[in-house]
Amino acid sequence: MTIQWYPGHMAKAQKQIKERLKAVDLILEIVDARVPESSINPMIQELGQNKPILLIMNKADMADPRRTQQWIETFKKRGITAIALDAQHKAKLPMIEKVAQEILAEKLAKKRAKGIRNPVIRAMCVGVPNVGKSTILNRLVQKNIAVTGNRPGVTKNQQWLKAGQTLELLDTPGVLWPKFEDPTIGSKLALTGAISDAIYHPDDVVIFALEHFKEYYSSQLQKVYKVTDAELEEPAAELIMILTKRLGFKEDYDRFCVKFINDARQGKLGRFTLDVVPVEAS
Ligand SMILES: Nc1nc2c(ncn2[C@@H]2O[C@H](COP(=O)(O)OP(=O)(O)OP(=O)(O)O)[C@@H](O)[C@H]2O)c(=O)[nH]1
Numbered sequence: 001m002t003i004q005w006y007p008g009h010m011a012k013a014q015k016q017i018k019e020r021l022k023a024v025d026l027i028l029e030i031v032d033a034r035v036p037e038s039s040i041n042p043m044i045q046e047l048g049q050n051k052p053i054l055l056i057m058n059k060a061d062m063a064d065p066r067r068t069q070q071w072i073e074t075f076k077k078r079g080i081t082a083i084a085l086d087a088q089h090k091a092k093l094p095m096i097e098k099v100a101q102e103i104l105a106e107k108l109a110k111k112r113a114k115g116i117r118n119p120v121i122r123a124m125c126v127g128v129p130n131v132g133k134s135t136i137l138n139r140l141v142q143k144n145i146a147v148t149g150n151r152p153g154v155t156k157n158q159q160w161l162k163a164g165q166t167l168e169l170l171d172t173p174g175v176l177w178p179k180f181e182d183p184t185i186g187s188k189l190a191l192t193g194a195i196s197d198a199i200y201h202p203d204d205v206v207i208f209a210l211e212h213f214k215e216y217y218s219s220q221l222q223k224v225y226k227v228t229d230a231e232l233e234e235p236a237a238e239l240i241m242i243l244t245k246r247l248g249f250k251e252d253y254d255r256f257c258v259k260f261i262n263d264a265r266q267g268k269l270g271r272f273t274l275d276v277v278p279v280e281a282s
Pocket residue numbers: 058059060061062085086087088089127128129130131132133134135136149150175
């Protein structure tokens with residue numbers, strides 16, 4: 001069964017994922033490196049019942065490289081192994097298998113001791129929409145398998161696909177509906193494209209994003225929208241009005257907001273990470 005995860009079918013999808021997870025050694029949770037914390041789904045820990053998790057921070061090519069590094073270290077302190085990569089470039093993909101072997105070293109050693117020479121690692125990719133699950137799956141198995149991830153009701157047999165020397169993956173990734181524990185998570189996931197355009201207000205997203213960019217990525221605003229030093233002092237709502245006018249959209253603020261969101265998603269605003277790395281007691 002293809003897993004479709006949306007509010008009306010949450011319980012069913014949750015049950016399916018739970019069922020499938022029983023058969024795996026490892027969970028590959030794919031997150032978007034621009035929102036490495038906000039795109040983690042807390043439900044996975046519940047469903048996974050102590051299964052080891054390898055966090056894959058995908059789309060690292062679009063994220064702020066300094067923060068990516070800091071997040072890897074932060075996750076490590078929390079006992080979570082995370083690696084950053086860009087699924088569109090193959091070079092780093094073999095790391096997934098290597099790190100998976102490290103995480104499962106003890107279990108694999110036991111199997112070898114029992115006489116299993118090349119024990120396989122069975123894993124399942126999960127993640128909220130649009131983080132790159134299908135891209136990673138296709139790359140790892142080195143062919144385009146029809147991962148029709150989002151079509152409900154497409155029944156097919158569950159298959160294990162070889163994805164390296166020892167790694168095997170379930171053919172369909174688990175799509176999880178994101179959980180919004182605080183309202184900024186919704187804005188972050190909307191800006192990076194993980195939630196549908198229909199369920200957010202572009203102005204809310206852009207107000208959040210402009211405040212973030214003003215604080216951390218102001219030079220990108222200056223470069224792309226010719227924001228002046230004085231304008232950087234304006235609150236985001238004010239800045240939206242100024243920039244709408246500057247772009248010739250008169251008073252069509254929504255038009256500017258939609259453009260801003262598209263510019264951000266297309267990388268025109270440069271690389272950014274919206275989750276601020278917490279200062280944690282070490
Ligand atoms: N820049 C960049 N784009 C990526 C990367 N990985 C995937 N993409 C793009 O992101 C979009 C979503 O990728 P998918 O592989 O379809 O993501 P998914 O998680 O399977 O999405 P759903 O099936 O809708 O949940 C596609 O346009 C990909 O080309 C990456 O590492 N970097």
